[in-house]
Amino acid sequence: MSKELVNLMVDLKEQEALDLTTKSLEQGVDPVDILAYARKGVGLVGEKFANGVYFIPDLVFAGEILKGINKLVEPYLGSGKEDDRKRLGKVIIGTVDGDIHDIGKDMVVFTLDMNGYEVFDLGINVPKEKFVEAIKETGSKVVGLSGFLTLAFDAMKETIGAIQEAELRDSVKIMIGGGQIDEQIMTYTGADAYGLDAMEAVQLTKGWIGG
Amino acid sequence: MEQKWEEMSREERQEARFNTWLSPEGIEFVSPEAEASYKARVTRCKDAVQLKKTPDRVPVFPFFTFMPADLYGVSPGEVMYDAEKLVSVWNKYLDDYRPDYYVSPGLVGTGKCFEVLDFRQYNWPGHGVSDSSGYQCIEDEYMLADEYQALIDDPSDFWFRTYLPRIFGALEPLRAVPPFTDIWEMPLICGHMIGFGTPEVQGALKALQEAGRVAFEWGGHIGKFEMEAQAKGFVSGAGGISKAPYDILADTLRGTRNMMSDMYRRPDMILKAIERITPLAIKQGLAGVNFSGNPIAFMPLHKGADGFMSDEQFKTFYWPGLKSVILGLIKEGCVPLLFAEGGYDSRLEYLKELPKGHCIWLFDRTDMAKAKELLGDTTCIAGNAPASLLMTGTPDQVKDYCKNLIDVAGKNGGYIMSCGTAMDQGKPDTLHAMIDFTKEYGVYR
Structure with missing residues (x-):
């Protein structure tokens, strides 16, 4: 069978x-x-x-x-x-504050899950504090920020700033993605990488925490 | 002797529509300079579209939703609830930035109208998203899988008695009224009207009446703005609006995910539904163009972008319906302005099937060099200045990017400078760089 x-x-x-x-x-x-x-x-x-x-x-x-x-x-x-599946590592994913787009985010969550990662999906319109809390609670080493709108550029930057302020920046790798996200925005927000689709999120995660 | 519309070719009809646009009815220009600017802007667009003559310079059309408000620190919430403020920031934007074409403030809508209807399909400032965010669609199934046949049987009836009651809480009671097509002999009429007499339906009709009143009042502000903007010499970027039939189904009826599964589960129903709504999409685009006297029919494209479906699916489900709408509008002399959000690299070959000199394809992330090479002899292209650069870059970076666009995509005409996406926000220095640099460097000599 x-x-x-x-x-x-x-x-x-x-x-x-x-x-x-x-x-x-x-x-x-x-x-x-x-x-x-x-x-x-x-x-x-x-x-x-x-x-x-x-x-x-x-x-x-x-x-x-x-x-x-x-x-x-x-x-x-x-x-x-x-x-009881053996998990390869933990990843936090969420659509940043002010943005309620979820299709791309859900695909990343699903694809990471299928590839053996334990995914903490924080949902949409997620305030920066929630990401910080989730990192503390779960000990995840990878954080994925999703956003479709241009206002997500600043929301991502502020989220990464909050992670930095909480002195957690060195303990996590941060990837970003969404319709208008490119290298320019990666630099602007201070993220470690950006991805164009769900499989790129898997590749980035694999590169960072194995699997 | 004036030629009869029925006897005119699509090219002649397009020419006639451009002529109507060139001399707008009821507009008294504020000065001879304003009139000259208006005519130059329309002519610039016409030359870019028709691909017969190189325009005097690259036309510039910053493409946006709430951007003018954001430029002046005004929130989306404020402009959705204060029509005077809405038109005042749009006016300021035109005076300060002097773009060739603008997006009408009419697309912003009035929050009051959505409230009266208890609109449930989108979040808007103060209703699900904060004051500083624009409106955003809530992905859901607004047409159920087993409702395809009802849509195919009678689209208008499906809209009136199933779809509208689902998306507008206030119109929920309309589900209970009988279909209008049941009325065909006198003895049936009063019985039919009973359905409209229940307290629930009367309440829904009152809500509809109030929504109409609110929208009419707001429309007065928009209409006044349009007249004044044109009198100052500015030109509206579109006169009508339509969509690809597949997107009509996928965006706000079945929802993105459900529609993707439908391609496997019920492909025949999709094709039948597309066939049914194609003529409606043509009529919708045409109605706006006829009303406004502006030949441009704006069509935002979504679910046919690179990656959103395979080539086979594009060829089967997306392109035939879209092509029919485009050709239907072209036949009437309209100029479809297709906003291809995302990437369109894998679809460019299909665009060559369209007749020369009738469309504008506004690209987001598409390879513009490839687009120019493949489509330079077929269609005017536009766009591609990235939102990321405009929002976080420097004026010099933007100028460099625009220089390359003008050199490559703008070679020998057939290109309109624009952003790759509809901007919710804006940054004064980079926006000025994009507009002013194009006006200076984009002159064809």
Whole structure:
């Protein structure tokens, strides 16, 4: 079943993947294994995305299929069992203060999660203090700031300033992303890097904390 | 003898619309200089668009939403709730910066109207976002997956009885009224009208009436501004507005994520819906152009950008509908101004299918050298001055960037200097650099 489910995920065959999941569960296949295969499939979709074979809708739809599989598998899982994946490291992500755009941010969260990172998603319109608190609470070594509007330039700069003021700047790597984010804004905000898409966020994170 | 519209070619119709634009009805110019400036600006745009004659210089069109307010320290919240302040900062902006074309303050809207309607699809200052932020769309499913057929059967009915009640809390009761197409014989009329008599629907109609009153009053300020701006010699950057049919569905009906999944789950429904709304999108663009006397039909493009779909998906779902709307508008002599937000590098080849000299393509992050090379003989291009540089760079950096744009994209005409995105904010020194440098260096000799 393993290879078949992975392939169905990679080919984005939703109905077939859901049918196979139902059949496998009925046959007594370990639900944890099913989820692992499904995630592996999504990981390969991510690779195809990074290689320019797949595009944003493919990545989004792979997430939708996974959601459907999760729903089917859930009743078969014991409590807490679904979260026993070994994580590669912690990452904090949020859309900065004043900006409520979430599509790009959600894709980064999803892709990092699929690639084995524990992601703390602070949501949208996140005040700078919340990022500081989250770094203290989670001990994350990577922070991702998202923003689509031009006002995000200053919100990002101020967030990074607050992290600096809290004397946490040296303990984290900061990446930024969003429609108008480029090298100019990376320099302006004092971020360590910027990325153009979700897979670049994964590559940056890998480079910083391994995995 | 005046030629009949029906017998005119699209080129003749475009020429006729440019002529109407050149001599605007009801405008009394404040001075001969203002009139000369106005005519030079329209002619500059016409020459850039038609690709027949090199314009006198590169036209300059800073492209924005709330930028004029921000330049004078006025918040989006203030201009959305004070129409006098709105037009006063727009006027100040025109007087101080003297751009060739402006974005109408009409696009800012009035917060009061949204309040009366209990608008639920966007956040705006004081309603979900702070006073200093512009409006932002709330991504959601405003048309459900099983409602495609209702939209296809009767778009207007779907809008009136399903979509509007969903996005406007105050119009929620309109769900209960029967469709207007049920009215076809006298004995049916009174029965039909009962639906409009319930206290809930009467309340919704009152809200609609109040929204109309508020908007009408606000519209008076906008109309006055438009007349005065033109009388001073400035030119509005657009007369009508439309969108790609795919974006109409994806942006504010199905939502970005749902629409992406729909391409796999219900591709036939998307194609049928696009076919159904394409003529409506053409009519919408045309109506604005006819009303304003300005041939430019602004079309913001979103979900067909690089990365947002594969080439196959673009070819199947996005381009045919968009192309039909563009050609429909061109046929009527309009000039579609397509704002391709994000990157459009992988789509440029498709643009070559359009007839020469009828459009403006305003690019954001697209490779302008490649665009000029591929499209220089087909369409006027515009834009690409980055928001990042304009907001955080120095005037010299901006001049350098603009110099390169003028040298490369502006070679032999066919280019309009503009920002790559609609600016919510602005920085006086870099904006002056962009406008003044273009006026000086962008002269064709």
